[in-house]
Amino acid sequence: MVNKLWSKVEPPLSEPVLNCIKKQEFSSMTPIQAAVIPLILTCKDVVAEAVTGSGKTLAFVVPMLEMLLKRQRLEGPLRKDSIYAVVISPTRELATQIFKVIEQFLQEPELAHFTLSILVGGRSIDVDAESLKKGSQIAVCTPGRLMDLLTERKNLNLPGKMKELEFLVLDEADRLLDLGFHGTLAAILQYLPRQRRTGLFSATQTKELQDLVRAGLRNPVVVSVKEKSTISTPILLENYYVIVEPQDKFLFLLNFIRNRKMVKGLFFLPTCACVDYWAHVLPGFLPDKKIFAIHGKMKNNRSKILESFRNADNTILLCTDLLARGLDIPEVEWVLQWEPPTSPSALVHRVGRTARGGAAGCSLLPLLPSEDTYVPFIKTNQLVELKDWRQSRDEIKISEKLRDKVLSLLHEQQLKDRATYEKGIRAFVSHIRAYSKHECNLLLRLAQLPLGHIATSYGLLRLPKMPEITQEHRDQFIGPKEPIDFTKLPYKDKKREFFRQKRLEDLKEAGGAAKLKNKSKKKMVQTKPWAQAKLNKEERKEKKKKRKEQKQKVVAAGKKRGKKRRAVTAEEIAELAEDVALIKKLKKRKITEEQFDKAFDTDK
Structure with missing residues (x-):
């Protein structure tokens, strides 16, 4: 049975949508759905905040379909070459999930005539362009791919197809901004008609999100639904x-x-x-x-x-x-x-x-x-x-016996395949680099990490060369009991191993790696810790900014004084061309040095 709340929504939901809710067993209406759906159906822009897993997807899919059905009743069949609803999500996985939810609704006979497409990265842009040409009244997309279609495929005329846009949804809007799509979203909004309804859905509210609200929504109603005032995650x-x-x-x-x-x-x-x-x-x-x-x-x-x-x-x-x-x-x-x-x-x-x-x-x-x-x-x-x-x-x-057994198994996997050893080194280095970028780095401090113990937990055969690693970390590290000749560590992949062996032979013929290093003109530079490197980078940016501002001031001052470059005359250009011709003749030995000097009217 469908929850009675679905049938009590005002304005009331249509029969096809209610039937689909019943068939798909979307039986219970969540608080976010009960709060948001009536607002969108009464033509309000909505900013919705609710804990993850609270049913935000249905909160915009149901009113979206209702709005399209209403428009169809008022204006007749919708145009096949127009887009009436757009859903923008941060990742292709989430876009695919939303696409499948809408697809379930479109299986209902009364809704099956609506066309739906998904526009995401990871595949050829021609596939998406072709689907839009066939018709797509509802589009689920990622911001990057939508921006590419709007700007690069001008023969597609996607901005023209969106002139009838009825409803725009920004799902997981805070994540869209976290991934750096602020500029892309601002540019997309410029292509969309202002007479539309917009729904912005998110699990958290940030300052950047408020900026986006001001830019893309008109007098929005803010809805914040939380299960409990003391927690921000589901009760169960x-x-x-x-x-x-x-x-x-x-x-x-x-x-x-x-x-x-x-x-x-x-x-x-x-x-x-x-x-x-x-x-x-x-x-x-x-x-x-x-x-x-x-x-x-x-x-x-x-x-x-x-x-x-x-x-x-x-x-x-x-x-x-x-x-x-x-x-x-x-x-x-x-x-x-x-x-x-x-x-x-x-x-x-x-x-x-x-x-x-x-x-x-x-x-x-x-x-x-x-x-x-x-x-x-x-x-x-x-x-x-x-x-x-x-x-x-x-x-x-953890028993000592178990620790030794697991560590030896990790070492064994890396000794069998050089690729596993290299993956382990890359994983450890990238992990430490990510740790240095923690937002709460006052609590999670890189300087307090026992890097030797962490490298041991990765089962590394040896510590990588990193500026952060000290003698204390080397003392903590537990590697294989037997010494390893890393030049003999093979790849399991025969092709990779063949090229590695070939490279070793080339080095041997060239006199060894040490000789090649001596011949190199590049001077070895001691790398700095990431934290210090980051500070240095910021200082360089600041100096560059100051130089740019100073240069702009000088240019502005020069313009005020009215200084202009003297224009080069045609005679000067012709004279220069003759001199160049003489130099070329001298190089090709078509004239002697005496003839050259005479032509230039110079004395030795």
Whole structure:
């Protein structure tokens, strides 16, 4: 049965929309839907804020379809070559999810005549241009692809197709701004008609978001729906933290995953390189689980991987904050994190991937002993209460025997394949670099990190050359017991190994790497720590800005004095051409030096 609230919406919803809600079992109307849908249907611009997983997608899909049906009743059939509704989302995964929700509604016979298309990156722009030519009354898109179609494909005349635009939706608007789309959104808004309805949906409110509201909405109604005044995450979501030693973090998380029969779990890692490394390593430790991986540098396979994860059981998806927003997979039971996200607000969105639509869920955040102050900070800053994980103390205690066994297995994987060793080095370096960029770096300080212990938890064969690594960190690090000749470390891929061997032979013929270094004219420069390098970069920017301002002042002063360059006459140009011709003749030995000097009228 459809919740009575759906049938009591004013203005009332049409029969086709109500039928689809009933068929798709969207039975309960959430508070955000009850608040927003009537406002949009009465032609109000809306700014909606609600916790993640509260049903924001239906809050704009239902009124969107109602508005198109109303226009159809008033004006007759809608034009096939016009776009009447646009939904802009920050990632192609979220855009695809919204597309599928709308597609479910369009299966209803009375709604099937509406045309729908998805415009996202990761594929040829010609595919999207072709779908728009065939007709697309509803378009779900990412901002970059929409901007490309508006500006680069002028023969498509997309601005002309949008003259009839009825409804614009900016979904996960704060994430759109976090990803740097502020300028792109401002440019897109210039192409859209002002006589439209706009809905801006977000889980958090920021200053940049308020700027966007002022630029793109007219007298909007602000709707803020929270389940409880003391928390910013769903009520049925339990958030935990645990204090672990840095060298034991991987061991603890491995034990945690093994001891739980979770249908689906999400594992957030700091960087793309970390996802690549652990996705390569984990299957060896969890043979009974399906391991998937997604990050922003994957271009073509993300949709297929996500679909495979949705359809699989007993599985874990390793990902970056790319999937921290909008991903709706009801079966996700646990959200695990390697460390706190760089932005405090991202924690709310990460843990919100579970406990969606009224279901229960849990999240776990391992913290180092030096990071314990993050718990009260995140409660004050984001209203997220982290409980101490104490139900199973045995998981926290790591035996020396287990530590040695897992470490030797990590070393063994890298010794078998040089590619795994290189992935591990890249993952560790990118992890430390990301840690140095934490917004709450007063609490999470890079200087306090025991880098040697962390490198041990990655199972590295040796420490990379980094300016941050000191002798103390070298003393902490535990590598293989036997010395390793890294020139003999092979690639598992035969093609890569062939080229590596060929390169080694070339170096040997050239007299070795040391001789080549001596021949190089480049002087080796001691690298600086990232924190210092960042300060130096800011100082250079400031100096460059001052020089530019000074130059503009000089140019302005010169213009005021009225100084102009003297124009070059035609005779001077002709004389210069003759001189150039003489020089060319001398070079080609068509004339002697005496003839040249005589022509220039010079004395030796």
